[in-house]
Amino acid sequence: MSRRPLVRECPPTSWYFRQPRYLRYMSREITSIFVGAYCVLLVVGLQRLSAGPAAWDGFLLALRSPASVVFQFLALVAAVYHAATWFNATQKAMPLQIGEDFVPGNIISGAHYVAWGVLSVVVLFLAGVF
Amino acid sequence: MAKSHKPVVWFPFAAGGTVIAFCIPVIVLLTFLAALGHVPAGLSYDKMHSFAVSVLGKLIIFGVVALSLWSSAHRLRCTCYDFGLRADTLAAAVLYVAAIIGSVASAVFLLRI
């Protein structure tokens, strides 16, 4: 009897609905759309800054449009989600062995969170938020 | 099977992913505050200009923008494939070129400051 195995294809456009963890993965990947778009906004901001005080003030004013407020909010959520997934992954990408034992992953990721928090507070302080 | 040249695009992706994680959330928070009408003092023209006019400031701004752009472009390329778009070479070309144009533009604007 010859073999006649049945091939069941992975649906290329809808596979991520198969398991909740795939949706979590896709939401991590989709943050790149918002972060990428936000980077474009940063480039525009640099252009405005280089064009002088009036242009820069106009840029800051334009940020206040309702569409911009919504976009900034989405970008903030995406950036924070990216950061959390990235720091959680550091323990997988860079395990650290000291002597016989590996440093617990939570400590590696936790150290990144602490550094992130400190850096963010410093930037906010330098920017005069408090 | 030859070894892949993927590190060329992956290394800056990994570096950019780290930069995004550490820097972008707080930057978005600043512009979000500005969008809500509470413009932080540091976002005034004088403060921003004096930061961007220094060599260190230019390097920091360029590093953050260029690496974040690249990282987003690379991840978006993979996402296109994940959504079923099989024209990977086209997606890669469009996105990487866009990231490079954005980086070059940033450099030009920074040098004008």
Add this chain to the structure above:
Amino acid sequence: MTPLKERLVQLEVLRYYPDTDTEAHFQTYEVVCQEEWVVLDALNKIKADIDPTLNYRWSCHMAVCGSCGMMINGEPKLSCHAFLREYEGVIRVEPLAHFPVERDLVTAPDDFMEKLKRVKPYVIPKEIKPISEGEYKQTPAQLMKFRQYSMCINCMLCYAACPQYGLTPSFIGPAALTLAHRYNQDSRDGGRKERQEVVATHEGVWECTFVGACSEVCPAHVDPASALQQMKITSSIDWIVEHLIPGGKS
């Protein structure tokens, strides 16, 4: 001793008989089980009492042999490790995703076996020495460096969980690449350069997008996702050494 609690379990099992079928279909069975049983026990009861034509693989019944991997309610699981008490209602049992179905719940592992060979999953000694010089010694720290990755039981759940393997079947995949990493990390081994010829190709680590599903479903806690990320970093460093540092070309 209190008597075991009985429960009527409904299983929806994928059937495929290659001699007559062109497509697979689901068949529903109702079988009286003990609450403490696993899905594999229910299948054994079906085969013994209801339908002897049902085909599936199993051997050890203790999550060691890696034979009884199946999709249970869409999740890759060892059926000997899937407790009935964790499921409500109809339990859907399918063969491992991403592998061709040989018959019913039996899949064809040929592709994985071929890839496993390609990564040379054995110690390639750094230096060959005669037996008279004694064993190759290793410190506990050197052992711990790779021990976790040596726990793989080749059950292929990680392949069934990995969407990139499903979408791009040429991908070498989680378990095989992780075994390459296991031997690369071994202090007695000198074969990394040979394995890189497979690991550092497009079909090697670069097909991985760090979904992480492999590590979540692994019954032996091997963490293939971690191994692959580490190999992406070392492969990138290799690339820099080979292409950007003068005289670094190996």
